[in-house]
Amino acid sequence: MAYKQFILVCGGTGCESSKADDIYKELIANAEAMGVKDDVQIVKTGCFGFCEKGPIVKVLPTESFYVEVKPEDAKEIIAEQVIKGREVKRLLYKDDKAKDRIKLEDIGFYQKQFRIVLRNCGIINPENIDEYIARDGYAGLEKVLGSMKPEDVIAELKTSGLRGRGGAGFPTWRKWEFSKNISSDQKYVVCNADEGDPGAYMDRSTIEGDPHSIIEAMSICGYTIGADKGYVYIRAEYPLAIDRLKIALKQAREYGLLGNNILGTNFSFDIEVRLGAGAFVCGEETALLQSLEGHRGMAVPRPPFPAVKGLWGKPTVINNVETWANIPVIFTKGAEWFNKIGTETSKGTKVFALTGKVKSSGLVEVPMGTSLRDIVFGIGGGIKDGKKFKGAQTGGPSGGIIPPDYLDTPIDYESLTSLGSMMGSGGLIVMDEDDCVVDVSRFYMEFCVDESCGKCSPCRIGTNQMHSILQKISRGNGTMEDLDKLEKIGLAMKKAALCGLGQTAPNPTLSTIKRFRNEYLEHINDKSCQAGKCKDLIVYSINKENCIGCGLCARKCPTNCISGDKTQKYTIDASKCIKCGECYKVCKFNAVLKK
Amino acid sequence: MAKMTLEQLRKLREEKKGEMDKREVEGKNIQIIVGMGTCGIAAGAKQTFEEIIREVDANGLAAQVVIRQTGCMGLCHVEPTVEVVMPDMPDTIYGRVDGAIAKEIVVRHVLGKALLENHIYDRPAVDIVKQ
Numbered sequence: 001m002a003y004k005q006f007i008l009v010c011g012g013t014g015c016e017s018s019k020a021d022d023i024y025k026e027l028i029a030n031a032e033a034m035g036v037k038d039d040v041q042i043v044k045t046g047c048f049g050f051c052e053k054g055p056i057v058k059v060l061p062t063e064s065f066y067v068e069v070k071p072e073d074a075k076e077i078i079a080e081q082v083i084k085g086r087e088v089k090r091l092l093y094k095d096d097k098a099k100d101r102i103k104l105e106d107i108g109f110y111q112k113q114f115r116i117v118l119r120n121c122g123i124i125n126p127e128n129i130d131e132y133i134a135r136d137g138y139a140g141l142e143k144v145l146g147s148m149k150p151e152d153v154i155a156e157l158k159t160s161g162l163r164g165r166g167g168a169g170f171p172t173w174r175k176w177e178f179s180k181n182i183s184s185d186q187k188y189v190v191c192n193a194d195e196g197d198p199g200a201y202m203d204r205s206t207i208e209g210d211p212h213s214i215i216e217a218m219s220i221c222g223y224t225i226g227a228d229k230g231y232v233y234i235r236a237e238y239p240l241a242i243d244r245l246k247i248a249l250k251q252a253r254e255y256g257l258l259g260n261n262i263l264g265t266n267f268s269f270d271i272e273v274r275l276g277a278g279a280f281v282c283g284e285e286t287a288l289l290q291s292l293e294g295h296r297g298m299a300v301p302r303p304p305f306p307a308v309k310g311l312w313g314k315p316t317v318i319n320n321v322e323t324w325a326n327i328p329v330i331f332t333k334g335a336e337w338f339n340k341i342g343t344e345t346s347k348g349t350k351v352f353a354l355t356g357k358v359k360s361s362g363l364v365e366v367p368m369g370t371s372l373r374d375i376v377f378g379i380g381g382g383i384k385d386g387k388k389f390k391g392a393q394t395g396g397p398s399g400g401i402i403p404p405d406y407l408d409t410p411i412d413y414e415s416l417t418s419l420g421s422m423m424g425s426g427g428l429i430v431m432d433e434d435d436c437v438v439d440v441s442r443f444y445m446e447f448c449v450d451e452s453c454g455k456c457s458p459c460r461i462g463t464n465q466m467h468s469i470l471q472k473i474s475r476g477n478g479t480m481e482d483l484d485k486l487e488k489i490g491l492a493m494k495k496a497a498l499c500g501l502g503q504t505a506p507n508p509t510l511s512t513i514k515r516f517r518n519e520y521l522e523h524i525n526d527k528s529c530q531a532g533k534c535k536d537l538i539v540y541s542i543n544k545e546n547c548i549g550c551g552l553c554a555r556k557c558p559t560n561c562i563s564g565d566k567t568q569k570y571t572i573d574a575s576k577c578i579k580c581g582e583c584y585k586v587c588k589f590n591a592v593l594k595k
Numbered sequence: 596m597a598k599m600t601l602e603q604l605r606k607l608r609e610e611k612k613g614e615m616d617k618r619e620v621e622g623k624n625i626q627i628i629v630g631m632g633t634c635g636i637a638a639g640a641k642q643t644f645e646e647i648i649r650e651v652d653a654n655g656l657a658a659q660v661v662i663r664q665t666g667c668m669g670l671c672h673v674e675p676t677v678e679v680v681m682p683d684m685p686d687t688i689y690g691r692v693d694g695a696i697a698k699e700i701v702v703r704h705v706l707g708k709a710l711l712e713n714h715i716y717d718r719p720a721v722d723i724v725k726q
Contacts, residue, residue: 004644004664006618060618061661085631085664123618134611138604146601256598264600
């Protein structure tokens with residue numbers, strides 16, 4: 001019995017948390033109750049990327065793209081769409097411009113995207129190896145084992161131009177070649193899935209949506225460098241990704257795609273999952289390897305690099321999830337094909353987790369060289385609530401904020417570095433006029449204070465000092481000397497810190513001092529925060545002319561510091577005010593002033 | 596499943612490809628649309644639909660053909676109705692399509708690029724067909 005229609009339900013963490021699993025179960029229950037379970041295949045897939053509008057349900061072949069679906073809608077989808085062939089119009093996606101609800105191909109969010117890493121996310125069922133195989137899965141491994149020598153694999157990787165997606169952009173083929181050329185009784189392949197940047201979730205979604213692509217890529221690497229053991233080091237906070245990865249590993253073993261004599265060849269390889277306990281520094285490769293060995297996660301000096309002397313002192317290739325996910329495609333579609341995508345120095349695509357004050361947040365994959373404008377205003381649909389774009393933060397606590405003047409810069413490793421930011425793992429947080437750069441820098445520095453492993457003094461002391469100075473400025477006690485001090489400490493950390501965490505921790509601060517100096521000066525000289533984020537610099541008051549005496553603000557105030565009545569109007573007792581902003585938010589008459 | 600060899604993996608992929616191809620819409624340029632309003636279903640559109648799927652699979656066309664169902668096309672007197680939209684052929688609506696005619700539509704219209712003259716009910720106009 002062949003299926004006539006397919007209902008794909010997003011099973012990413014984002015949609016699952018808004019009841020996607022209930023929707024999935026309801027759809028199945030309704031299809032059974034209405035006697036059409038043999039006509040429609042209901043599949044739970046990986047992330048569609050359009051997280052802003054989740055949970056998402058897609059129906060094929062009509063390509064109906066349903067957004068913000070609720071479990072109660074399942075009945076209507078089955079009754080109307082599956083049985084009668086009529087779309088459930090009220091659930092279709094609708095954008096600002098178009099009056100009518102529109103089809104998938106017309107959704108601006110998907111138009112400029114190009115999917116290599118996320119090729120299977122939202123299409124296949126990640127818990128079914130057959131579906132991965134049907135979409136050219138394990139064809140890369142098949143080609144490599146069947147017809148390529150390790151040297152050929154490295155040559156192909158070199159032609160492709162693939163660079164590490166973890167942030168620094170080191171050419172992948174060189175890592176592999178280092179390890180391959182060293183003779184050793186034991187070598188290792190490691191997948192870094194310890195994604196930790198605030199706001200970044202592309203690695204999680206890749207594993208949740210397409211776990212076999214990681215397994216296939218690691219096996220190709222094992223064959224190339226002569227390793228028979230691999231580890232996936234993944235955060236324990238990603239339970240769904242871990243579950244799906246474990247299911248995938250089991251299926252791969254059953255099919256003989258992992259284990260001894262893979263696909264009837266002499267090559268043997270297996271992969272083990274290791275859970276990270278939630279330290280940000282363990283995303284740094286040397287700290288990760290320490291943690292994998294069972295030690296406390298602390299960075300060790302490089303060289304020797306892990307490719308030469310890594311896990312238990314043996315040559316170890318360690319790549320990030322997104323890098324791995326690119327590799328099978330390079331071997332099925334060819335390095336030449338891959339090399340044509342992107343810019344001169346950066347090939348292929350990059351996945352960004354687009355979040356912040358943007359209309360359509362979500363997971364976005366674009367060719368390298370796409371401009372920030374295309375991502376924020378094209379794919380993301382612009383800034384929420386008609387506010388003004390202030391900047392885009394890339395690279396998390398290691399990156400910087402890119403101001404509006406540089407919106408048209410094509411994004412690649414080099415261009416971001418020259419702007420004082422970095423690619424990082426791919427978090428992209430959009431900021432508007434309500435965000436204060438001093439506050440943002442202080443937030444990231446606080447994050448680094450918490451996450452510094454404490455081994456080297458430039459990082460341990462430097463992050464702390466920079467954090468207290470930033471706090472001083474945000475409280476209105478900063479001086480011009482403080483700015484110089486920040487720059488001085490920052491530069492010292494960049495040069496002297498042991499690992500990437502400490503070396504890049506000053507980036508958010510240094511880049512904003514350079515690009516948004518005026519805002520620092522306002523905090524220091526005028527003691528004012530235009531964005532209204534630095535609580536010590538703002539005062540709430542009530543304009544009696546606008547106040548109608550409704551008393552809503554007084555009822556909402558958690559500290560009862562607003563008093564008055566209809567005739568007297570209301571006043572705020574500044575001495576008791578904790579500046580939570582509730583009164584400002586609830587007042588419908590613009591009577592609460594924030595200054 | 597037992598452990599596979601290179602050859603078996605290749606075979607499994609070919610087998611499964613057809614199933615996944617059905618979920619893909621991009622790159623398919625032939626559409627077969629079956630009218631499945633209440634009238635169509637009552638007249639046997641379900642069997643027609645199934646026959647078309649079977650025939651498309653049997654002829655290895657799954658990667659090129661999208662099979663959709665739609666509501667009533669308004670030709671209730673000749674249900675079940677099937678519309679075929681494909682390059683190099685005029686858009687055509689067939690009427691009274693039972694299982695046997697459905698099979699012929701796939702073989703003769705889609706593969707053979709010839710119209711099934713006695714079953715056309717709309718578009719292109721009758722005079723064009725006669726020529």
